[in-house]
Amino acid sequence: MADMVELTIDGIKVRAPKGTTVLEAAREMGIVIPTLCYYPGLTPYGACRLCIVELIRGKRSSLDASCTLPVSDGMVVFTNSERVKKVRKVILELLLSTCPNSKVLQDMAANMGVTKVRFKIKDRGCILCGLCVRYCKEQMQSGGIGFVGRGTSRKVGTPFEMTPAECRNCNGCEWICPVCMRACRAGQLVEGICGGCLNVAVVETCPVCVKCSESVGPEGHRAYGK
Amino acid sequence: MATGIVREVDLKALEKIFRGFEGKGESILIPLVQAIQAEYGFLPKEALVKASHHFRIPLSRFYGVVTFYAQFYLTPRGKHTIRCCRGTACHVRGAAKVIETVEQELGLKEGETSEDLSFSFETVACLGACALAPVVVLDERYYGQMNPEKVRVLVRQYKGASIQESSIGEENNGKAD
Amino acid sequence: MARQISSPIELKTYAEEVCKKKERWEMVIAVCGGTGCSAFGSYDVRSAFTKEVEKLSLSDRVLVKMTGCHGFCEKGPVTIIYPWQYTYVSIKPEDVPEVIEKTIIKKELVDRLLYRDPVTKQRIKHNNEIPFYAHQKRLVFQHNGHLDPTSIDDYISVGGYQALAKALFEMTPEQVLVEVEKSGLRGRGGAGFPTGRKWRFCRNSPGSEKYIICNGDEGDPGAFMDRSVMEGNPHSVIEGMIIGAYAIGATKGFVYVRAEYPIAVKYTRLAIEQAHQYGLLGENILGSGFSFDIEVREGAGAFVCGEETALIASIEGKRGMPRPRPPFPAVSGLWGKPTNINNVETWANVPLIINKGADWFASIGTAESKGTKTFSLVGKINNTGIVEVPLGITLREIIYDIGGGISGGRKFKAVQTGGPSGGCIPEWLLDTPVDYERLTELGSMMGSGGMIVMDEGTCMIDVARYFMKFLSEESCGKCVPCREGIDRALDILTDITEGKGRKEDISLLEELGEVLKDGSLCGLGRTAANPVLSTIKYFRNEYEAHINEKKCPAGVCKALITFSIDEEKCKSCGKCAKVCPTKAASGKKKEPYKIDKEKCIKCGLCRESCKFGAVIVS
Numbered sequence A: 001m002a003d004m005v006e007l008t009i010d011g012i013k014v015r016a017p018k019g020t021t022v023l024e025a026a027r028e029m030g031i032v033i034p035t036l037c038y039y040p041g042l043t044p045y046g047a048c049r050l051c052i053v054e055l056i057r058g059k060r061s062s063l064d065a066s067c068t069l070p071v072s073d074g075m076v077v078f079t080n081s082e083r084v085k086k087v088r089k090v091i092l093e094l095l096l097s098t099c100p101n102s103k104v105l106q107d108m109a110a111n112m113g114v115t116k117v118r119f120k121i122k123d124r125g126c127i128l129c130g131l132c133v134r135y136c137k138e139q140m141q142s143g144g145i146g147f148v149g150r151g152t153s154r155k156v157g158t159p160f161e162m163t164p165a166e167c168r169n170c171n172g173c174e175w176i177c178p179v180c181m182r183a184c185r186a187g188q189l190v191e192g193i194c195g196g197c198l199n200v201a202v203v204e205t206c207p208v209c210v211k212c213s214e215s216v217g218p219e220g221h222r223a224y225g226k
Numbered sequence B: 001m002a003t004g005i006v007r008e009v010d011l012k013a014l015e016k017i018f019r020g021f022e023g024k025g026e027s028i029l030i031p032l033v034q035a036i037q038a039e040y041g042f043l044p045k046e047a048l049v050k051a052s053h054h055f056r057i058p059l060s061r062f063y064g065v066v067t068f069y070a071q072f073y074l075t076p077r078g079k080h081t082i083r084c085c086r087g088t089a090c091h092v093r094g095a096a097k098v099i100e101t102v103e104q105e106l107g108l109k110e111g112e113t114s115e116d117l118s119f120s121f122e123t124v125a126c127l128g129a130c131a132l133a134p135v136v137v138l139d140e141r142y143y144g145q146m147n148p149e150k151v152r153v154l155v156r157q158y159k160g161a162s163i164q165e166s167s168i169g170e171e172n173n174g175k176a177d
Numbered sequence C: 001m002a003r004q005i006s007s008p009i010e011l012k013t014y015a016e017e018v019c020k021k022k023e024r025w026e027m028v029i030a031v032c033g034g035t036g037c038s039a040f041g042s043y044d045v046r047s048a049f050t051k052e053v054e055k056l057s058l059s060d061r062v063l064v065k066m067t068g069c070h071g072f073c074e075k076g077p078v079t080i081i082y083p084w085q086y087t088y089v090s091i092k093p094e095d096v097p098e099v100i101e102k103t104i105i106k107k108e109l110v111d112r113l114l115y116r117d118p119v120t121k122q123r124i125k126h127n128n129e130i131p132f133y134a135h136q137k138r139l140v141f142q143h144n145g146h147l148d149p150t151s152i153d154d155y156i157s158v159g160g161y162q163a164l165a166k167a168l169f170e171m172t173p174e175q176v177l178v179e180v181e182k183s184g185l186r187g188r189g190g191a192g193f194p195t196g197r198k199w200r201f202c203r204n205s206p207g208s209e210k211y212i213i214c215n216g217d218e219g220d221p222g223a224f225m226d227r228s229v230m231e232g233n234p235h236s237v238i239e240g241m242i243i244g245a246y247a248i249g250a251t252k253g254f255v256y257v258r259a260e261y262p263i264a265v266k267y268t269r270l271a272i273e274q275a276h277q278y279g280l281l282g283e284n285i286l287g288s289g290f291s292f293d294i295e296v297r298e299g300a301g302a303f304v305c306g307e308e309t310a311l312i313a314s315i316e317g318k319r320g321m322p323r324p325r326p327p328f329p330a331v332s333g334l335w336g337k338p339t340n341i342n343n344v345e346t347w348a349n350v351p352l353i354i355n356k357g358a359d360w361f362a363s364i365g366t367a368e369s370k371g372t373k374t375f376s377l378v379g380k381i382n383n384t385g386i387v388e389v390p391l392g393i394t395l396r397e398i399i400y401d402i403g404g405g406i407s408g409g410r411k412f413k414a415v416q417t418g419g420p421s422g423g424c425i426p427e428w429l430l431d432t433p434v435d436y437e438r439l440t441e442l443g444s445m446m447g448s449g450g451m452i453v454m455d456e457g458t459c460m461i462d463v464a465r466y467f468m469k470f471l472s473e474e475s476c477g478k479c480v481p482c483r484e485g486i487d488r489a490l491d492i493l494t495d496i497t498e499g500k501g502r503k504e505d506i507s508l509l510e511e512l513g514e515v516l517k518d519g520s521l522c523g524l525g526r527t528a529a530n531p532v533l534s535t536i537k538y539f540r541n542e543y544e545a546h547i548n549e550k551k552c553p554a555g556v557c558k559a560l561i562t563f564s565i566d567e568e569k570c571k572s573c574g575k576c577a578k579v580c581p582t583k584a585a586s587g588k589k590k591e592p593y594k595i596d597k598e599k600c601i602k603c604g605l606c607r608e609s610c611k612f613g614a615v616i617v618s
Helices: A022-028 A082-096 A104-112 A132-137 A172-175 B010-018 B026-040 B045-055 B061-068 B086-093 B096-108 B146-167 C008-023 C036-037 C042-055 C093-105 C151-156 C162-170 C173-185 C195-204 C223-234 C234-248 C264-279 C306-315 C344-356 C358-362 C395-402 C436-442 C460-474 C480-497 C503-521 C523-527 C530-536 C540-548 C575-579 C605-609
Strands: A003-007 A012-017 A052-057 A060-065 A076-079 A146-148 A156-157 B080-085 B117-124 B136-138 B141-143 C027-030 C062-067 C080-081 C086-088 C211-216 C252-257 C294-296 C339-343 C372-379 C385-390 C412-417 C422-426 C450-456 C564-566 C615-617
Touching: A003 A022, A012 A022, A052 A082, A052 C422, A060 A082, A060 C503, A076 C093, A082 C480, A082 C503, A132 A172, A146 C450, A156 C540, A172 B010, A172 C086, B010 B026, B010 B045, B026 B045, B026 B061, B026 C252, B026 C294, B045 B061, B061 C523, B080 B096, B080 B146, B086 B096, B086 C372, B086 C450, B086 C460, B096 B146, B136 B146, B141 B146, B141 C036, C008 C162, C027 C036, C027 C372, C036 C042, C042 C062, C042 C080, C042 C093, C042 C358, C080 C093, C080 C503, C086 C093, C086 C422, C093 C615, C151 C234, C151 C264, C173 C195, C173 C234, C173 C344, C173 C358, C173 C503, C195 C234, C211 C344, C223 C234, C223 C264, C223 C344, C234 C252, C234 C339, C234 C344, C252 C264, C252 C385, C264 C294, C306 C339, C339 C344, C344 C358, C344 C395, C344 C530, C372 C395, C372 C422, C395 C460, C412 C460, C422 C530, C460 C480, C460 C530, C460 C540, C480 C503, C480 C540, C503 C540, C530 C540, C575 C605, C605 C615
Parallel strands: A003 A076, B080 B117, C027 C062, C211 C252, C211 C339, C252 C294, C372 C450
Antiparallel strands: A003 A012, A052 A060, A052 A076, A146 A156, B080 B136, B136 B141, C027 C080, C080 C086, C372 C385, C412 C422, C412 C450, C564 C615
């Protein structure tokens, strides 16, 4: 049995094996944390930042990506606090503004109640989650594709824009992409939202209580106990 | 494909460079690429492909690194390199106007090289010579406290000089007032 | 020449030997070789001195040498003549024969080359009496004005490597660590993490192979202190690193220098080589049994590599992408081994602490911030240059007493500290003492020490926009808040400067700022909003003027200003027409000139050229 640590997630004390991440521990409990750049079996990357959680340290708290945050003893984490939701929504807005035609993103928007994008739409057709790059390197042991450039001009590409010798034509990069294969087919965008999947209801993502938004905060989980 | 056709002699130089980096793992990548660039003035595609084969590091790793850092070039460089600082100190002392003037004078945007390979023009995040703001570095020489007027004279001097050197009849550009 | 020094006693005797050798020089002419002075022609000055000294056969009595940066870049080239410390400023090769004749031979002063106090109009003889130097406390830079950075002997002659000998032979690693902890030294790279505590983390991490790194990737625009240390006194950094390695138990060190500093790279390499020759680096240092080696790695032009984990990635030969912490480098750093990173100035402080003791060091500065800090004082200020001051000094003292106030008699508006991670501090907060906590409270930060002074002619929205532009290019592009958030903030700010700002933009920027702070992966993103948030906080009215009235109060944003000529002030000199690149300014003799608004590209050349202040920007 691996070493276990005890931590508190959304007011519930849980034990998790040392070396796992907060995301894994929370999902184990059935808590839904949205992710884009995380994929079981690939190295956590911490790039999309949608999986941020609030970490309480005494009187202060900070936000951190749960997919790269290792569990530790006595840790107190809230996965869906007001602060988390606020930041998460803006991050989603930013993602939508770079990739409005992703069905995955539009569904998330419906889920989280993001009804409009306030930023300039610059459709880059890629959210740089890096799943394809990691898949290529880690699962296919290939390293045919990689990141090119930096900052806003960073993209996924092949060296000198030619098919690299390492490529095995596995198509894994396309398969794993949350954007390419799963493009949103809805009609026009209104303020960055496609509106094509209105059937997706807004659900609060905590299975423990009915409305997390009102109950969770640094002071504790009202639905439980207090 | 068109860029960086390596002459036969170059490959020899490459092997000599490789020798210095044998058996040290992937951490050699940046110093190796720096050494290649020091040899050729830029990074010819063929040289990178050869390095990738030689050291058995995927070419995508090389390409990723080369495009990440500002100091690596995949296309040949001009004979003269003019670098304008756009650091904060330079910015508040009017670097934008200096940069604009250079762009006008050379007909180049930042990061470009003139077709005849006489000039490369780049801007740098900070040259670390802030007391001289705004700073322009032309071929390793620092020119401080520049303004549009001064930089125009400077560029024209070099332009004139490089025209004379390549012994083309039309000069006059060099005469700056 | 080169010799292996194999014990502390030998080091002492050698130091005495070197000192004795130096005594034969009756006079030393120290010409500043810093970047500023060399751009003003100090190399020519040095050659002129050497030539003149040889010509008059003085070379056995007078030594001409090139030193590191003296700091007073504004008045370069600076030359100091020892033993009297006569300081000549803005000296030219033509002045050299006169200096030799008068000062060196006749021991007289050349009055016109002395610094003239702008207030009292008095000529000042010695550097330490010039207000620029008088208000400083130079410890890290104490030897910069007279050491030849390429000579290890010079460094040894002023007590160099004595701290190393003391640490290795009189102290245990634990004692060294305790001394650094007690001194209260904090990281000089920006965040101000206690150095001793950082060292202890690394020391306590399991593993026999450990690394230390000197972060010389001074990327903050407007900062060049570390450059001056590396170019002026590289051995002090090397010595600090060896002591640190001894305390931490590291076997190998790296100095990561940004490629924009070729001289720093050259001198650091040379210093390492010399230290090797003397047995101060490598196997069995000074015969103590402790072994440690240093390698120089050149950066390749990426601001983000100043971030610890990105720097490590870069040394490993990868793209300089930051990675999440934990694990911290102290636990898993370079090649997965425990690694300790400090910046150049931090390392250079270490020998001072070991030599003079933690108590001495802790007596300088404030309760939480000890010692001195170097700043590069630049922008619209009279005395630009490098300054070193005790922490706790007020911004006003730095800007007015040392910096001599704002240039051109204009009004102060803000001072920007902390580089792209910092903020702009307005006039009414100038009496704030400079330490880590106070600057953070103001929404700025200490940063590595760039201090950029701005006057009334600086538009704060333009400054915020400038930093967003910088960061959008320098962001590694990994995490969404930083890559897209900065880019969108730049869009919004660009709109505002172009007169397309909307009322809700300010609150949107604030919201975006919070997301950057909370959501980004590394320090670059987490502090990226500071320039925006601090300017909104202190200069909100300027934002409102841009958005509501479509006006740029500072007269900078091109879309919001027009140029015209005040007919009463215009003397019809024609200067504006001469400099105007588009011939927008024109006129006839004896009549006031006019600016054609259609043709005007708002370059501002006419305003700069007009001696009568007749060009109005509105």
